[in-house]
Amino acid sequence: MGANSHDPVIAGIGAELARLWRYGLVLSGNRDTAEDLVQATCVRALERSHQFQPGTRLDRWLIAILHSIWLNEVRARKVRQGQGLVDADAVLVFDGLRETETNILAAQVLREVQDLPEVQRETVYLVYVEGLTYREAAETLAVPIGTIMSRLAAARAKLAGLGIDTKADAETARLESGRHGR
Amino acid sequence: MADSADNDALLTAYLDGELDAAERGALEKRLLAEPSLKVRLDQLGRGGRPFGPAYDALLSAAPEARMQAMLADLVAKHGAGRQRAARSWWSFPAIAAAVAIFIAGGLAGYGVPLLTHKAPDQPGWRQVVAEYQGLTTSDTLAAIVDNAPAMSQELATIGTKLAIDLSPDKLSLPDAALKRAQLFQFRGRPLVQLAYLAQQDGPMALCIIANGRPDEPAAFEMREGYNIVFWTDNGRGYMLIGKQPRAALEAYASDLQTKV
Numbered sequence: 001m002g003a004n005s006h007d008p009v010i011a012g013i014g015a016e017l018a019r020l021w022r023y024g025l026v027l028s029g030n031r032d033t034a035e036d037l038v039q040a041t042c043v044r045a046l047e048r049s050h051q052f053q054p055g056t057r058l059d060r061w062l063i064a065i066l067h068s069i070w071l072n073e074v075r076a077r078k079v080r081q082g083q084g085l086v087d088a089d090a091v092l093v094f095d096g097l098r099e100t101e102t103n104i105l106a107a108q109v110l111r112e113v114q115d116l117p118e119v120q121r122e123t124v125y126l127v128y129v130e131g132l133t134y135r136e137a138a139e140t141l142a143v144p145i146g147t148i149m150s151r152l153a154a155a156r157a158k159l160a161g162l163g164i165d166t167k168a169d170a171e172t173a174r175l176e177s178g179r180h181g182r
Numbered sequence: 183m184a185d186s187a188d189n190d191a192l193l194t195a196y197l198d199g200e201l202d203a204a205e206r207g208a209l210e211k212r213l214l215a216e217p218s219l220k221v222r223l224d225q226l227g228r229g230g231r232p233f234g235p236a237y238d239a240l241l242s243a244a245p246e247a248r249m250q251a252m253l254a255d256l257v258a259k260h261g262a263g264r265q266r267a268a269r270s271w272w273s274f275p276a277i278a279a280a281v282a283i284f285i286a287g288g289l290a291g292y293g294v295p296l297l298t299h300k301a302p303d304q305p306g307w308r309q310v311v312a313e314y315q316g317l318t319t320s321d322t323l324a325a326i327v328d329n330a331p332a333m334s335q336e337l338a339t340i341g342t343k344l345a346i347d348l349s350p351d352k353l354s355l356p357d358a359a360l361k362r363a364q365l366f367q368f369r370g371r372p373l374v375q376l377a378y379l380a381q382q383d384g385p386m387a388l389c390i391i392a393n394g395r396p397d398e399p400a401a402f403e404m405r406e407g408y409n410i411v412f413w414t415d416n417g418r419g420y421m422l423i424g425k426q427p428r429a430a431l432e433a434y435a436s437d438l439q440t441k442v
Contacts, residue, residue: 017253031243038249043256124233150187153193160226160227160229162229
């Protein structure tokens with residue numbers, strides 16, 4: 001792909017596929033859906049490569065595209081079709097990691113995060129795994145920074161076994177009841 | 183409850199290092215003064231996990247090879263698509279120059295010297311010609327008014343570029359009228375397109391490029407829905423392209439090979 005190396009999207013996208021797939025898996029819980037999301041993200045990124053600003057982070061840009069596709073297309077379709085949003089496939093992937101002691105611990109963490117409500121799960125992933133700042137996460141997910149904070153607080157409370165009602169849990173309840181969606 | 187939720191958000195931002203100095207200072211004062219807030223901070227701190235290392239383990243589960251193949255396919259299609267989108271009737275030389283940025287598979291033997299390191303990533307001249315041919319209709323060529331003296335002059339000029347004798351009688355074909363001769367450039371090499379309008383199946387073109395390749399006998403292929411007969415002779419690559427049936431095209435090609 002050397003001939004394309006002057007196009008930062010084409011030059012850089014190949015190095016991001018595994019991380020995009022991982023994000024797709026976190027969102028969908030399904031490895032095939034994750035792969036479809038990666039492909040759709042690549043298609044859109046190539047179509048819109050002229051919109052990418054050189055000097056900014058390609059991985060962030062791709063993550064935002066994948067999130068948008070998930071939210072507006074794939075997730076919406078799954079909801080319309082009445083399919084569950086998260087199936088057992090992610091658990092199988094995590095179980096596949098159970099080979100070493102380190103991976104047993106890893107699988108435990110993944111399972112805990114996967115059990116969080118979707119909006120908390122993806123926020124945890126973007127901030128704590130991908131290392132986005134609150135502001136970057138807010139831009140990527142198109143929500144206020146306060147929402148990022150309340151989602152992370154709720155996730156921490158759950159992971160700590162605190163079970164306290166929070167703003168983020170109220171947000172989750174609204175989203176899941178379908179009365180408040182984007 | 184709103185109050186405790188706000189506190190949770192604030193404490194979480196504190197744990198995550200997202201507060202600025204002033205906010206941090208103010209919160210640390212409160213933590214000293216409010217034991218319950220400190221308890222809450224410790225509780226939320228226990229909601230942390232080694233997220234990064236845990237998720238790193240997932241990367242190895244990604245179908246890397248399949249996704250890379252998918253991407254390579256998309257990039258190739260993307261290049262071809264952009265090429266199509268960018269092309270206008272006049273822009274063949276521009277495309278030929280720009281073509282270096284596109285990726286296409288299966289280049290080997292396209293008549294372009296493969297010795298340069300970029301060559302495997304580039305579509306060959308026959309592919310570019312085949313795509314260009316898609317813009318030509320019978321109407322395109324029928325609209326050109328025949329002007330034999332002008333055509334002779336053009337052919338002489340173009341022939342000089344390729345160091346080849348391109349007189350009209352050598353190029354004449356049965357049941358096909360030579361309508362237009364154009365000189366292009368493909369990666370710095372002169373490329374001639376001679377457009378015919380055949381009575382059967384419309385536009386047909388003979389393209390010649392000076393490519394310095396060793397001689398190769400005529401072979402057949404299909405690209406972009408066109409039949410193509412191509413050969414290399416005396417350092418020049420030839421291709422005859424059209425919608426004509428293979429046998430008709432091969433007969434024309436054979437005729438041209440003996441004359442040109």
